[in-house]
Amino acid sequence: MEFEELESLRGIPKKIYEEIDENKKINTLLKMSNVMAVGRLGYNDHGKTHAKIVANNAIKMLKILYKKGILPSFMRDCKGTFDDSLTITLLGAYLHDIGNSIHRDIHHLHSSYLALGIVEEILKRHYKEEKAYQLTTEILHAIYSHSEGIMGLTIEAGVVAVADGTDMTKGRSRVPICKKCYDIHSVSAASVEKVEIKEGDEKPIHIEVILSNEAGIFQIQEVLGEKIKWSGIKNYVSVYAKVKKEKPVFEEITI
Template identity: 75%
Template sequence: MEELKKLNGVAKEIFNELENNVKVNTLLKMSNIMAVKRLGYNDHGKTHARIVANNAIKILKILNKRNIVPSYVKECKGSFEDSLVITLVGAYLHDIGNSVHRKEHHLHSAYLAKDIVEEILKKYYSEEKAYQMLTEILHAIYSHSEGIPSITVEAGCIAVADGTDMTKGRSRIPICRKCYDIHSISAASVEKVTILEGKDRPIKIEVILSNEAGIFQIQEVLGEKINWSGLKDYISVYAKVEKESPVFKEITL
């Protein structure tokens, strides 16, 4: 969680508020009860929230370094720290709606997050700016699901980061506990996901697999997130089978 550890200033204070907020922690706990215990999905709780927040911030920083300006900076005259806060909060809260139901969980997450985010932001920003940033965060939360285009850079970072949390035991595809199918095999095949600054494209995502079945996981989970993120032109994905090839090969999404 190197990016979360690097946070400072207002971003760090807001992260600490999220970490210690009783309502947020309860919603994340209930999200796991609903998603994991009742529906057979993998973690959608606090660990997932931290991983997605960390990876989204990393993606945002690389894009900014490569002169892809965050939307709030470009269109609302905000600072990079403002965009970082939008990305942090949106990523951390994007899955709290699972506590209500997996179906339409992105919508549930948005309305559950509204009061939480508004209360936190008003401590650090003017009322007008707090409302501006609130709408950006709610957009990012709502548009993290496949089928809904991410309109801002910050939202796109969150959508892609959500897809990167797919190592074995953390698959976004539910595993059938009583069968041996492509979903189960693929979900258990992703050993490691690394986000790097690329050469031709700003973001390079490397995935190490234990077997080729993991390609299905990359295409169906990460690929779909990238395709709806608005950031597809800035991202390349490479994979290799750990014990079969020393070379990463680009994956067509």
């Protein structure tokens, strides 16, 4: 997947994206994350494809919020630029799951310390030292707080967490599926056809989920709903679901 194909990444410093996309250590950690998460635990993809989907969706949401007049936290609190916040979001989203290479348990913590050296090395090539360290702490916060149970305290961290939950179309569930079972998890995971992120009217971010059947509601509530709940940006996000076979009317999901 080339840089130009990731529509919402436009505006990101291209050199930074190319560095992480080609970085041997990052690619190896993402590959090993899938060895652990997919091969040993039965989860679906937590590797490079997931990293790019989450980065794309997180940046799309950050841009929507900014367009709606909601300043990213680094701009508000640290007098940073919007490009700085884009960099935080990109690196936080791209590296949030590398800790799965060590273990799924507390993988958000593993991801944080694995990312530290990588992030500092990359940022020091593009920013002055103090700015690089400031950005590093914000990126690590986004990585650490993407898991349920840890409240995101920045807008950038919030969009990373929610974006993580949006990667749930069939075959890409964030919940481990028993391949030999026919239960609510497996049926629900197979029911999510498409997830779209748009500008909303009542709330800035409008997420539409297309389902093949009603069982997909479980996936929305258990995966995306939990991410939104702990993201810190719950008040900015609305979720609507539509069952494909029915009339094209969306039903709002209460998170």
